Amino acid sequence: METAQPDDGSGGGPRLGVRGWARFLWRQLTSMRTAIVLLLLLAVAAIPGSLIPQRSADPNGVIAVREENPELVWLYDALSLHDVYSSPWFSAIYILLFTSLVGCVIPRLAHHWRAMRARPPRTPARLSRLVGFQTVAGDACDLDRVDRVLRRRGYRTTRYGESISAERGYLRETGNLLFHISMLGLLLVIGLGSGFGYDGQRLLVEGRGFANTLSSYDSFNRGQWFDDAALKPFAVALDDLEVVYETENPNAVGAPLDFTARVTVTEDGAQRQAQIKVNHPLRVADADLYLISNGYAPRISVRDASGQVVYDEYTPFLAQDNLYTSLGVMKLPDGLEQQVGLRGFFYPTGVQLETGAYASAYPDLAFPVLSLQAFTGDLGLDAGIPRSVYALDTDAMTQIAGGDSGVDALTLTPGQSAEIPGGLGTITFEDVRRYGVIEVHVDHTQTAVFWIIVVLVLSLLASLLIPRRRMWVKATPGGLEIAGLARGEDPTLERAVGDLAERIRHEADGRGQEPMADAPARESTIDA
Amino acid sequence: MTVAELDSFSLLLVYSAMAVYTLAFVAFAADIARRSAARPVPVEARELVGAGGPAERPRHETAAPAAVRHRAARVGYALTVIGWVLQLGATVLRGVAAGRVPWANMYEFALTGIAVIVGVFVMSRLWRDLTFLGVFITGIATLFLGVATVNVYVPVVPLAPALQTPWLVIHVFVATLAAGFFALGSGLSLLQLLKERRDGGFLRSLPTAAQMEDLAYRVGVIGFIFWTFTLIAGAIWAESAWGRYWGWDTKEVWTFVIWVIYAGYIHARATRGWRGSRSAWLQLIGFGAIIFNYTVVNLYFTGLHAYSGLTTAT
Ligand code: HEM
Numbered sequence: 001m002e003t004a005q006p007d008d009g010s011g012g013g014p015r016l017g018v019r020g021w022a023r024f025l026w027r028q029l030t031s032m033r034t035a036i037v038l039l040l041l042l043a044v045a046a047i048p049g050s051l052i053p054q055r056s057a058d059p060n061g062v063i064a065v066r067e068e069n070p071e072l073v074w075l076y077d078a079l080s081l082h083d084v085y086s087s088p089w090f091s092a093i094y095i096l097l098f099t100s101l102v103g104c105v106i107p108r109l110a111h112h113w114r115a116m117r118a119r120p121p122r123t124p125a126r127l128s129r130l131v132g133f134q135t136v137a138g139d140a141c142d143l144d145r146v147d148r149v150l151r152r153r154g155y156r157t158t159r160y161g162e163s164i165s166a167e168r169g170y171l172r173e174t175g176n177l178l179f180h181i182s183m184l185g186l187l188l189v190i191g192l193g194s195g196f197g198y199d200g201q202r203l204l205v206e207g208r209g210f211a212n213t214l215s216s217y218d219s220f221n222r223g224q225w226f227d228d229a230a231l232k233p234f235a236v237a238l239d240d241l242e243v244v245y246e247t248e249n250p251n252a253v254g255a256p257l258d259f260t261a262r263v264t265v266t267e268d269g270a271q272r273q274a275q276i277k278v279n280h281p282l283r284v285a286d287a288d289l290y291l292i293s294n295g296y297a298p299r300i301s302v303r304d305a306s307g308q309v310v311y312d313e314y315t316p317f318l319a320q321d322n323l324y325t326s327l328g329v330m331k332l333p334d335g336l337e338q339q340v341g342l343r344g345f346f347y348p349t350g351v352q353l354e355t356g357a358y359a360s361a362y363p364d365l366a367f368p369v370l371s372l373q374a375f376t377g378d379l380g381l382d383a384g385i386p387r388s389v390y391a392l393d394t395d396a397m398t399q400i401a402g403g404d405s406g407v408d409a410l411t412l413t414p415g416q417s418a419e420i421p422g423g424l425g426t427i428t429f430e431d432v433r434r435y436g437v438i439e440v441h442v443d444h445t446q447t448a449v450f451w452i453i454v455v456l457v458l459s460l461l462a463s464l465l466i467p468r469r470r471m472w473v474k475a476t477p478g479g480l481e482i483a484g485l486a487r488g489e490d491p492t493l494e495r496a497v498g499d500l501a502e503r504i505r506h507e508a509d510g511r512g513q514e515p516m517a518d519a520p521a522r523e524s525t526i527d528a
Numbered sequence: 529m530t531v532a533e534l535d536s537f538s539l540l541l542v543y544s545a546m547a548v549y550t551l552a553f554v555a556f557a558a559d560i561a562r563r564s565a566a567r568p569v570p571v572e573a574r575e576l577v578g579a580g581g582p583a584e585r586p587r588h589e590t591a592a593p594a595a596v597r598h599r600a601a602r603v604g605y606a607l608t609v610i611g612w613v614l615q616l617g618a619t620v621l622r623g624v625a626a627g628r629v630p631w632a633n634m635y636e637f638a639l640t641g642i643a644v645i646v647g648v649f650v651m652s653r654l655w656r657d658l659t660f661l662g663v664f665i666t667g668i669a670t671l672f673l674g675v676a677t678v679n680v681y682v683p684v685v686p687l688a689p690a691l692q693t694p695w696l697v698i699h700v701f702v703a704t705l706a707a708g709f710f711a712l713g714s715g716l717s718l719l720q721l722l723k724e725r726r727d728g729g730f731l732r733s734l735p736t737a738a739q740m741e742d743l744a745y746r747v748g749v750i751g752f753i754f755w756t757f758t759l760i761a762g763a764i765w766a767e768s769a770w771g772r773y774w775g776w777d778t779k780e781v782w783t784f785v786i787w788v789i790y791a792g793y794i795h796a797r798a799t800r801g802w803r804g805s806r807s808a809w810l811q812l813i814g815f816g817a818i819i820f821n822y823t824v825v826n827l828y829f830t831g832l833h834a835y836s837g838l839t840t841a842t
Pocket of ligand 1: 105180488489795
């Protein structure tokens with residue numbers, strides 16, 4: 001086994017000096033033991049990220065956890081626990097691991113390069129201590145024939161006096177090196193390549209579209225080296241979002257079976273129709289478009305006391321459960337006498353419970369119901385603090401409908417209107433459409449990553465499954481001595497030596513050269 | 529037959545398989561008890577024992593004649609095969625009932641996963657006699673099937689859109705295949721550790737610790753290859769479903785953790801000071817992580833992989 005030995009005495013001396021220390025540390029770092037420890041450390045370090053919500057995977061979870069545990073926020077931040085996989089400590093582990101990897105692979109590359117060109121090693125003086133040792137009938141004249149047998153089996157052979165030294169399975173080490181190198185390549189390509197891409201999300205109500213420009217995204221993450229000018233000019237409109245529900249299976253009525261977003265793509269001045277489905281992204285220019293979530297957007301209009309329309313929009317409500325009980329917020333800072341905030345639920349199929357409250361009974365639009373609470377007061381929009389459009393801060397507001405206000409919540413079905421209490425105006429539930437959230441993802445690493453993965457898998461197979469072994473055949477007065485030596489994991493070596501012996505015997509038989517060819521398989525061993 | 533009828537027939541087969549596995553477990557346990565109760569054989573008696581046993585059997589071996597000694601193990605093996613066939617039938621029927629591959633929620637993962645674990649064990653007979661692992665394997669099978677039917681059973685429901693892809697067929701099946709090999713490997717590693725600690729009782733009749741270690745490694749390596757493939761197939765699937773091949777979602781994290789643990793195991797086997805019991809522990813930890821991933825992570829961790837089927841996933 002070619003494992004680096006950190007404890008070969010090089011570190012023991014009292015006067016190491018700077019270079020000595022550096023060499024000592026480098027040896028430690030590139031030893032297999034360190035590699036094992038770092039690998040295990042990497043496994044352990046990855047775990048917290050599955051326990052604590054991560055900004056990249058679950059931003060809402062991060063907000064929730066921080067609100068629930070305000071006293072721990074400093075700890076989360078100090079240890080980057082919401083960004084584990086880009087945290088200094090996680091990075092430190094894998095950077096050390098890959099440094100170790102480089103330090104390990106380079107000398108092995110050089111060694112392997114030499115081994116590939118060198119002759120197989122000298123035949124040991126005594127074969128009897130090696131694996132599968134046995135003696136078959138034959139003498140030095142048979143060596144040519146044996147040589148051919150070995151070559152046919154993929155061995156590289158050479159002669160040392162009256163013996164043959166053979167080795168095979170160089171591809172195992174080649175595979176091993178290639179495997180480690182491709183892992184390094186993978187890390188580099190992903191690390192560097194993803195810096196040139198971006199991903200953005202945009203919520204689209206049916207009938208609406210957006211252009212691929214920075215300002216039209218609801219959220220946008222760019223790679224370090226991404227140049228905003230590189231955004232390709234295209235536009236996408238969501239024509240309609242179709243959802244198919246299970247209607248027959250009594251255990252799954254209402255389970256979604258299919259989501260299809262039908263879109264119109266405008267690119268290079270031409271328009272085309274296309275679809276986006278789960279598992280089937282749409283390719284536009286250099287980007288992939290995914291449908292990542294969906295919901296309902298009721299169109300709500302508000303008129304002031306004089307009947308003037310002050311608000312008329314499709315307002316996206318966020319689904320809270322599988323039945324699409326959806327939560328939404330509207331803010332009316334201007335237009336009415338006072339600032340008004342509306343917050344409430346949308347039920348695609350509303351049913352009234354005994355308590356009088358509504359619930360959703362089915363995710364599709366069978367009997368849409370909107371139920372809103374109303375607040376007046378300060379919406380807090382002037383303070384300059386960015387506010388989520390999906391949250392209403394009611395600290396400085398008075399509730400005028402719903403809750404404990406003494407006035408019922410405003411409950412509407414499509415086409416219905418209701419008075420806003422206090423004579424502020426009227427509110428109308430006009431109709432409702434679906435919306436889809438489209439993610440646009442540009443990643444230039446895909447092709448490279450794919451090919452690296454292909455190499456990685458093939459080289460892993462080569463490195464784990466190809467046996468690497470040496471074989472020696474030596475002509476002695478007692479016959480041909482045969483034995484093998486494993487290089488690395490090689491459970492079938494003994495059998496391989498036996499097979500070779502059998503083959504040699506068989507060949508001798510076939511030619512009828514050897515009168516004593518049917519000598520017993522294991523002859524007494526005469527050790528020279 | 530309707531979907532519900534097919535499914536209840538499948539359940540019936542699962543219960544039958546559980547019963548047969550339990551019997552197999554008892555038979556294997558009896559075999560082990562007999563092995564450990566065995567008294568050293570007086571030299572004269574050994575002549576009578578005859579040539580049935582393996583040539584390299586240790587001197588002070590068992591009193592019972594080889595044929596009798598192995599009968600319990602043979603019965604156990606035969607029962608395991610029967611149980612396996614029943615369970616295979618149950619799994620296939622479940623698939624027929626659902627009109628798709630039978631591995632799309634936790635109950636079905638368990639069904640297929642255990643069929644694969646037992647299948648790897650049954651097939652390993654063609655390669656090596658590993659019947660001494662019978663207790664371990666049938667024990668796992670009975671326990672997991674019990675938990676699966678009682679705690680995570682769900683009726684047949686259609687596939688969520690994200691699961692409607694050939695990647696489900698490949699990714700999940702290869703993952704269960706890997707788990708099957710890891711189960712066998714960790715059983716061997718466990719015995720290796722036990723043997724290193726105290727080579728008495730029934731353990732004495734088993735291959736040496738070094739042989740166990742070699743077998744465990746070979747099985748583990750095959751599991752590792754399949755797991756590597758699982759990881760890659762999962763990444764490709766994630767790319768088409770969620771728009772990125774790797775996002776450190778909880779399930780992705782655990783797939784990665786398991787992979788890295790087994791990479792550590794493979795390195796450990798090649799490193800002086802880590803070979804032997806330390807590497808065996810790594811294989812056990814790796815399999816522990818597999819079980820953890822399947823149970824705790826599926827049920828209690830939040831993430832995109834909400835496919836336990838216990839809450840209807842959107
Ligand atoms: C980045 C993390 C690493 C991973 C995931 C990894 C993975 C693997 C795997 C799967 C194998 C077995 C397959 C094969 O033989 O190619 C292996 C073997 C090997 N690795 Fe690594 N490796 C890593 C880092 C390292 C480092 C840092 C070193 C050097 C210190 C190293 C040295 C070796 C050696 C010498 C072998 C051959 C062992 C044998 O012959 O069985 N590896 N590695």
